[in-house]
Amino acid sequence: VEDLKSQLGFLRESEVKDIIEEGKKQAAQIIAEAHTKADEMKKREIEQIRANIGEIEIRELEAAKSEQKRRMMNLKIQLIEAAFAASLDTLKQMVNEQVLIYRNSLESLIVEATSQMTGSQFEVILSSKDAEFVRKKLKRIEQEISTIRNISITLGISNEPLRSIGGVVVRSSDGKQVFNNTLEARLAKVRQENLPEIAKILFEGTDA
Amino acid sequence: VINLSVEDIKELVAKEKENEAELKKAQDEASHIIEEARKEAKAILSDVQVPSYFKTLHEQEIKRVEEKKSTWEMECNRALENLKSKAGENVQKTVDYVIKLIFGA
Numbered sequence: 001v002e003d004l005k006s007q008l009g010f011l012r013e014s015e016v017k018d019i020i021e022e023g024k025k026q027a028a029q030i031i032a033e034a035h036t037k038a039d040e041m042k043k044r045e046i047e048q049i050r051a052n053i054g055e056i057e058i059r060e061l062e063a064a065k066s067e068q069k070r071r072m073m074n075l076k077i078q079l080i081e082a083a084f085a086a087s088l089d090t091l092k093q094m095v096n097e098q099v100l101i102y103r104n105s106l107e108s109l110i111v112e113a114t115s116q117m118t119g120s121q122f123e124v125i126l127s128s129k130d131a132e133f134v135r136k137k138l139k140r141i142e143q144e145i146s147t148i149r150n151i152s153i154t155l156g157i158s159n160e161p162l163r164s165i166g167g168v169v170v171r172s173s174d175g176k177q178v179f180n181n182t183l184e185a186r187l188a189k190v191r192q193e194n195l196p197e198i199a200k201i202l203f204e205g206t207d208a
Numbered sequence: 209v210i211n212l213s214v215e216d217i218k219e220l221v222a223k224e225k226e227n228e229a230e231l232k233k234a235q236d237e238a239s240h241i242i243e244e245a246r247k248e249a250k251a252i253l254s255d256v257q258v259p260s261y262f263k264t265l266h267e268q269e270i271k272r273v274e275e276k277k278s279t280w281e282m283e284c285n286r287a288l289e290n291l292k293s294k295a296g297e298n299v300q301k302t303v304d305y306v307i308k309l310i311f312g313a
Contacts, residue, residue: 009223016230019234030242030249041253046262049262057269076291079295083302086299090303102311105311183310198306203295206295
């Protein structure tokens, strides 16, 4: 009987040990799986955050680049405006000082205007100071235009004041045609036709 | 063949009952161990989103982007200053060119 009891005791101990071991084994597996799953979740979250951060970087830098382009463009426009303002100041100074290049240009400004108009009788509007100078050359200018146009041309000096810093306005005697060859008009034309070359000179030596 | 007395049989039955109780206790203990492991697993999974860790990572990245942006902006400001300076140097040449075009020289 004692042997039997002893055997039963032994079997019980062995079975109890197995049950506890199996429980521990399952518990360890549950924990290990949780760790693995946690690592995967963490990795996914990090990838997600990195992707988001990458987007932030792209967005932030793109915005900064656009802002920089805008600032660069605005500065270029300002500098071009300043260059044209300086050109206008120089023209005013040339007119006030009646420099030779300006005085000599008056004749060609009148010739250029009348050459592109029809009719034979014109009046020239210019400043009183310029009128004084042109009046002396009027006959010669008439002859020059007559030769170019191959008709007899008559020119007169208008008493109307010139609303400009300088240059001329030529008007047909019937008032139907007007050619604005003032310095402001010429400056605007030069700007319109030559802006890329002008900007190239202004920004020479830069990456712009 | 074993000859067992009634007393022996009673003793053996009592022993068997004791065994069953012990086994039941062992099973309860094993279940308890597994249940605790499940709780721990749940805690591990809920701890995955460590805010400070992600916050730090995010802040570091934001700081890096800001630094990069700041460096880039400084370079751009230098480019703007250079543009202004060069245009200042070239303005007279530009005016001369414009005047030349106006008078057709």
